[in-house]
Amino acid sequence: MQKILAFCKEGKDPEGIEHKVEEYLKELQENEKWFIILPCRKNEIVLEEGEISFIERDKRVTRIHTEQGDVITTMKVSEVYTHLDHTRFVLCHNSFIVNLEKIRIFNRSEITLRSGEVIPISRSHWKNTKETFDNWAGKYMKRFRQAKKPSEEEQTGSEEE
Numbered sequence: 001m002q003k004i005l006a007f008c009k010e011g012k013d014p015e016g017i018e019h020k021v022e023e024y025l026k027e028l029q030e031n032e033k034w035f036i037i038l039p040c041r042k043n044e045i046v047l048e049e050g051e052i053s054f055i056e057r058d059k060r061v062t063r064i065h066t067e068q069g070d071v072i073t074t075m076k077v078s079e080v081y082t083h084l085d086h087t088r089f090v091l092c093h094n095s096f097i098v099n100l101e102k103i104r105i106f107n108r109s110e111i112t113l114r115s116g117e118v119i120p121i122s123r124s125h126w127k128n129t130k131e132t133f134d135n136w137a138g139k140y141m142k143r144f145r146q147a148k149k150p151s152e153e154e155q156t157g158s159e160e161e
Contacts, residue, residue, distance in 0.1 A: 034085055035047065035048055036080075036083050038064070039075065040071060040072065040073050045071050047064065047066060047071065049089075049099075050099075051066045051067045051068065052065070052089075052099050053065045053066065053099055053102045053113055053115060053117070054097060054098045054099060055077060055081075055096065055097040056077075056095055056119075057095040058095070060074065061074065062074070077094065077096070077097060078091070080097065084097065086132070087136060087139075088100055088136070090128070090129050090132040091128070092111060092119060092121045092122070093119070094124075094125075098111050098113070100132070103133075106133055108126070109121055
């Protein structure tokens, strides 16, 4: 908010205020904490989304792995997933949901978390998992890739000029 007030006081480019407000609201949304409330026996458990590492379904129990320990619920993985932020979590398998912020290694068949757990990626969920990961990584990560070597056409084309 201070940024917007300072911008207004400067009196520069009053048309640009809309852009500054949009930037501020986006920043607020990114820093906002989200919570999920899950039924657990006769109780309701409140979890901050950021503390969830991954969620897995084993038989008739869904286990939510958090930084403070595991929480068990009878909700199906698909039901839990509907309550989560789909830009931050990905359903990579019918039995697994992963918090993208906890990923250490991402490849075609599995995800390795920072904690060392390895989560499978099913073929049926691969496309959506890859798209979600790429969108998230594009927004929050700096990628380091090897520089592409110029093709022969580019090399000969620049020599002729």
